[in-house]
Amino acid sequence: MKTAAFVGMGLALLGVAGCANTERSRNLNDPNVPAKVMAQQVCSNCHGIDGNSTSPNFPKLAGQQEAYFIAQLKGFRSHGRYDPEGFEYMWGISRSLTDEQIKGLAAYFAQQTPAPNPPVHTERISAGKEIFEKGVPSQNVPACAVCHGAQGQGNATFPRIADQHADYIIKQLQVFQRTEERPEGAVMKQITHSLTDENMQAVAAYLNSMPVPAK
Amino acid sequence: MHTSNIKFRGGLNKAIVMCSSIVVGIVGLLPSSAQALPAFARQTGQNCVACHAGGQFPELTPYGRMFKLTGYTIGERTVPLSVMGVVSYAKVANTSKSDNPPADFQKNGAPLFATGSVFIAGKVTDNIGVFSQTTYDNYASQSGNGVFHGHMQADNMDFRYADRLINEKRDVIFGFSLNNNPSITDPWNSAAAWMQYVPVPSPTSHQFIDGTAPYPGFGSGGNLAGVSAYMFWNKLVYAEFGTYRTANQGFSFMSAGINDASTTKLQGANNPYWRLALSHEWGPHNLMVGTSGMIAHVYDVGTDISDPNNLGRFKNAGIDAQYQYLLDPHTVTAQLAYMRQKQDHSANALAAGSPYFLADGITPVTPVNASDTSNILRAKLSYIYQAKYGGSLSFFNSTGTTNTLNQSSGYDSNGQITSLDPLGTGISSTRVTGNLSGNPATRGLTYEAFWMPVQYARVGVQYTAYSKFNGASNNYDGLGRNARDNNTLFLYVWGAY
Structure with missing residues (x-):
């Protein structure tokens, strides 16, 4: 492969995504990113795409009450909730979410079906x-x-x-x-x-x- | 011995006082809120522990891996700048078996500012992100009079484009990377570019710390220029394929600061790298089992690349595995990596042969193999409590074929063993790193304990003990130096902002 091809590929990398792509964005400071996109692209990393998290470090959100969910995210955003895991993980994630996005996330996870857990003790x-x-x-x-x-x-x-x-x-x-x-x-x-x-x-x-x- | 002990304690005390002052300084300077963090943390607003297992850099959590694979694009754009610095201290067990102790062990037992890095790192667009490190090494080179000179050069660089197609039925992350180090793109810490204990300062007194001991890696080394394409399917299968070339011309920024003669020169751009890994998460556990490899056509350092007789070849194939248990306040990690390497020496290297003689001082030694095979194994177990207190144990074992071409110690024309090049052809070797056998076998254990008073500072104490070095346990250089003489105590304070 010649230099030109390498440079071409480099430029192609930069070229393909010059603009925002709200359909698959992971931008947490863009009010135009729909709640569902945010849930799938970002929240799912820890909480699972259907709100059934794998790791017990992260709560399951499937079927969660919307009012509770909204209160928690707003609590993280305002720093009202400050348990260590809360501020370590959630303050940053929630800091620029709009009320509308929070509401949409609450609805998204409330609609998910909880899955049974492996038994413990x-x-x-x-x-x-x-x-x-x-x-x-x-x-x-x-x-x-x-x-x-x-x-x-x-x-x-x-x-x-x-x-x-x-x-x-x-x-x-x-x-x-x-x-x-x-x-x-x-x-x-x-x-x-x-x-x-x-x-x-x-x-x-x-x-x-x-x-x-x-x- | 007695004197040396007193000196040791004096140096250690000074180091402890210095390290403590720096920690107090760092703790005092940095606010304790989650607002002031290095670049990625500022971008996501999260703490280091979100992405780094137990806060231990550079090892990633499952979430950290997703952050990396999605091209560093989670979060909001911010000033993509970070800095880090390392203050270190090292003490080698025996500095007496050396022709020139002040040169071979300069700065032994002396606390020093070792290295510092500047990072440009973060989200550029919704699909493009950067991780780019430039490092200043305060002890990069040493002139004839023993004086060290600082130097700044390109370090790890990874420019990515990534996208993620995810719905209830499938999750496909795919992307492209322009990078300068094979496996720097990898999200698992048992990959060649990431398993190493960091930091790794360079003064001569630090030449036996763990960071310089054998690690499974690729023969080509870093500071190359390559592109790779990767895919992570349903958090289960990771596959990556790339190819590398010399980091010159338009890519010279990826080897910036390295002079032309020292820059690794590859033949063409047909130097493929591949990686395949299987990953699974269950409860607080996650496991990865993978394999990787590379074929690199590399010219001997500093030689004329128009002469095909200067071209050698490395073929690497390895397997690695990583297990993590992450449940606050515990972090347990086990890593295993094994790399097999076949090196075909260049025709000119074989023709030049070895500068040494047989014990008779008359018969020159000739290379016994046109190619060499080596096997390097690393196993590491670590535990961290509350992302604050941690410890680890690491085992390394390097074996390989014996070849006179790999000798850096031997008999001269008088039948005397020397570690200097008897023909004066410029091969530089010192007695303490001399290799009489031509065999690479090196084996040992490293113990580490560390403390992270705040999330962006770490104080560590490391001890590396060798049972074999350069092919032998005893007298590996032919001049009486034993493997255990290289045992090294290493202290460091690392901070980032």
Whole structure:
């Protein structure tokens, strides 16, 4: 191959994409990029194209309540939510999103179907079910189902927690219990106040294993 | 010995004081918010840990790999500039078995500003992105009187065009790269261009640190000019094919700062590079198993490229694998890489032969092979806690054919062993890197512990222990130097902005 061919290829690389391409853009500061494109080109890297993330470092977003989703993204954007994973990953991603894009992302992920998880700590599931359905009266812990729904499907700003990764649930329970980093979830501080590590692991194992409720 | 120990401690103390001051300086200067980060982090607004496993550069997380494969285009355009610098200290186990210790081990036990890099890195358009590094080496060359001279030159460069076709049914990322180093395009850290412990400063006292020990790599080296096309299909199959040529004429910016005689010269542009990898993620785990290779037609350094007798050839084929477990606060990585290389020597190199004699001092040694084969294995295991405290253990083993052509130590016409070139033909060798056997076998272990007080600074301590060097455990240069004499303690402070 001659020099000219090499230079030609180099120029071709620069030439093919001189302009913005909102249909397949990964630009997080372009209000013209549709929410669906953003979800597929960017969010899917960690959360999965259908909102079923592979790694428990990242929450599953499939079937998530739109109101909760919107509140979280706005919380990241305004730096109101500042748990470490929140600011390490999400502050930057959300910083230039428009309200319209956030709304569109919420709708996109709410429409996705949650997929079942591989089981974890199955021996803890029955204890977790007990906490989810009845709480821990001796520790003044109310039942999760009261706010999050009998099937863990959530309701408006109360998130869907069914089928969530166990490791993610435990981490968030610890954030609520031990920090002020999620002020929008202040109600959870009181609720998680007397949860033991064992309680958290049990309820997380149960949520991780919950059957997918009908939408 | 006693004196040397005292000197060692004095030097080490100075190094620790200096390193500590620099860390305190860096920590003090840089704001603790997530706003002030190197170029890519400014572009995505994310922390280093989003893309780098446990914050450990340069190893990428699954997300970091997607960021790279989509051409560094995620995020919003910002000032695409970053800088990094390295302060280092090295101490070699034995500096006495040398003809000229001040030259062979200059700066031994002395803290120094080793290298610094400037990066132009970031999103250009929705489909085009750049990663381009230029490095200043404060100890790049040494003049006859032993004085070091600093030098700036082109380092790793990767200019990309990428696109992604993704929907519920398929996910295809594809792109093209114009780059100067085979495998620099690769998103896995077990690829030849990325597995190396960084940083790697260059003073003579640092010539046995891990970064200079055997690594599976391509015979052609870097600072070439190449184009490659790649594809990542359903996060499962990665394939790349490229070809390289000399980085001159329109591509001279890719070897900028390297003088013409030292620039690697390839014959034509038919020097293919290929890569195939399978990847899988499950829960917090991910695994890659891959293979890569290259055929490069390379002229002997500094020779006349119009003479085909100066042309040699490297054929490389390797396999590598990487496993990561990433679940906050733990990061575990295991890497394995193996590279086989067949080198066909140029006709002129074979004709020139070796400058040494047999032990009788009369019979010149003649090359025994027209080509050599070498095998290099690297295995590395690392653990990082909270993206702050980390450690790793690495094993390296290089073996290969024995060839008198590879000797850099031998008998002169008086039947005496010398590491200097007895014919004065310009082959430069020093006793401490002399190779009497003509065999490349080198084996050892490297231990590292590091601390990242903030995400863009790292303090590390590394120890590399050799059980074999240049073909032998003992007396590898014929003048009494043993492999373990090269064991090296290496401290560094690395910072980026």
